[in-house]
Amino acid sequence: MNAETVMQELEALGKERTKKMYMSNGAHEPLFGVATGAMKPIAKKIGINQALAEDLYATGNYDAMYFAGIIADPKAMTAADFDRWMDSAYFYMLSDYVVAVTLAETAIAQEVADKWIASGEELRMSAGWSCYCWLLGNRADIEFSESKIAGMLDVVKNTIHDSPERTKSAMNNFLYTVGFSFLPLHEKAIETAKAVGPVEIKRDKKKSSLLNAYESIQKEVDRGKIGFKRKYVRC
Template identity: 40%
Template sequence: MVEEVMQQLAGLGSPAIKNIYLKHGAKEPFFGVKVGDLKPIQKKLKKNYSLSKELYQTGNSDAMYLAGLIADEKAMTKADLQDWVNNAVWYMHCEYTVAWVAAESNYGFELAKEWVQSDHENTATAGWATLASLVSIKADTELNIDFLSKQLDHVANVIHDSPNRVRYVMNGFVIAVGCYVPALTEKAKAAARKIGKVSVNMGDTTCKTPDAYAYIEKVEQAGRIGKKKKMARC
């Protein structure tokens, strides 16, 4: 099955997409498959625990991303998720694949608390991204509001001295808490004001770091504060 899927991915690869991913920091090997082109494969394969692990172990970036889309979050063990974060090679894995599956798993909060303390940029990145995903899908009654509040204080104090992608996801964490946890919206806005502009090296791309305060205010004005998502993966 793995060989068949890899052949499909190879056929969907695009030099143009590959070049875009390289500019964003992707590492070889990979084919350069659009995320949109992975969706039909995801729909066909559905959730498949063993196949997702095999695909991730290939080290091929496209296959690793697909692995996250088809992972059975309830079957994933803590060891599986730790292995995934240890082998993530760029931000699409850390901030999306690993964070999404971890947040939907039984170990999201436990692992996020460990990962955010890591000195390894990819691991810390995955940790903050997991926290951001958790607040977006979990009912506030399932969240540790006091912990999240303390993390807002922590981020406001250390974000500008943190590693590059960690700065980006810390900023995203402030946005997520402000948008999804009404009890902390004002505190998140205050943290965003204190933080100000967050400088992140986006490489040879036109991507920009969102203004956290403006983002939260826009969601607030739209009356969507506290509107949760059904799942982290998209």
């Protein structure tokens, strides 16, 4: 299959309702409004195909860019490739759920994520923190430096309330993920989450929402799910 054929198949799967939902979250034209689950049969037919993923990502069509993440070969991508993908990731569903997810399947994930976190750019920072969420929720605890993650918790405690909105959301999710999935710092994450308290996320044309990592971690404690790891990062 080439990019043109895939675009035709995606267009046929588009739904106006889904399109409106994506647009309310920040997507803009061009897009078809394809539910992610509906993409699976096409992905199964294609398998991993980096060249096709690059062609689709370059279209600027949200659905095609999302699909590109599903069929991409993360191990074939360099740090420069991920930077290039981030340049086109214009809202959080691309930065955090396509680019960060794809990056999380590479050996260079922490190195690239660290650079993005230090960038000062809202969506790059958001993708960097999100990448750590995907990593911590999937990889063994011994693959991480405990002191490094502890330092990151301190950064969250000291800067979350003054960070850009999407970055705040990803930092809050990082705090929750450490408390939920990284056993060595479970207690420190709880203390940090208590110190941080509720985090207000302001959104364009929508009511502000409040996130509370402490309450989210406690729910997982009550469910006996602490230490949980996902089998896969990408679906």
